[in-house]
Amino acid sequence: MKEQIHIPVLKEEVLSFLNPQKNQNFVDCTAGMGGHALALLERNGPEGKVLALEWDTDLYKLLKNKKRLLVFNESYTRLEEIVERENFHPISGILFDLGFSSFHTERSGRGFSFMKDEPLDMRYNKNTLLTAEKIVNQYKEKDLFYIFRKWGEEKYAREIARNIVSKRKKEPIKTTKDLARIIEKSVPSSYKSQRINCATKTFQSLRIAVNGEIMNMKEGLTQALRVLPKKGRIAVITFHGIEEKTLLDFIKENNLFLLTKKPITPRIEEIKNNIRSRSAKLRVIIK
16 A cells, blocks of 8 residues: 555644644544654654544554654554553643545545445445445434434435435345445435535534444543643544534533633645545544
8 A cells, every 4th residue: 555644634723722842742543644643753853742533544654654753653542541551741732633635535445425436335434344235234224314304414314314225125225336326326416516515414424323433432532631731732624514523512411611612623724635624623622
């Protein structure tokens, strides 16, 4: 696999709010291809370190061992365990760049995008058992409806679920294109002409369900609070309303101070250079 540096979303804004100083330690819970982690390392020398977690094994292999960078092929749901095992203290800031990277849609071959004809996989970590194919071919209609409505906020969740069940009785639904065609036939013409593709919300909901994203997010944030000392900062980049609501609920439930009164969004120049950043929202918490 060709090495590539990930374009880190809201990099300058993350650096501004985490404000890395000499010899401070940071955690990047969603390392991707290392863009944010390397940016932090440029600011926290000569002795500061970055502990980077990346659940996707293929992405993990792209992260080269560098001085002061500790890389682990683990989910951030094991953050506390790894921090304690490595005696990684004190921590000045923790970053969560949620969602999926361009690697997943462009290079993984795991069916994250309806724009390509790929197997319905959608796993971040290929060692887990649940795939999108299993969900669409084995789950009951009412459970499919729940996933599409809950995690995708899909207006036509009932129609899509019904047509999936009808289609799979004839033959299994194997690929992204198979699923996208079913979705397209399940929604009215007016829905297809909207700004976002009519399959977007269904694909989002399946990805969330396959990877347990919202449950993992809550657990990761909870552990981040436990390992972070008083006045430490947690920077969280969300990409859709469900992540955003989960984060705001977490902040309220734990009575945390939100440093960013309004979410920080990308500048026009960044969106032009990296279209994936257009829906990103950065919020920073102080413990």
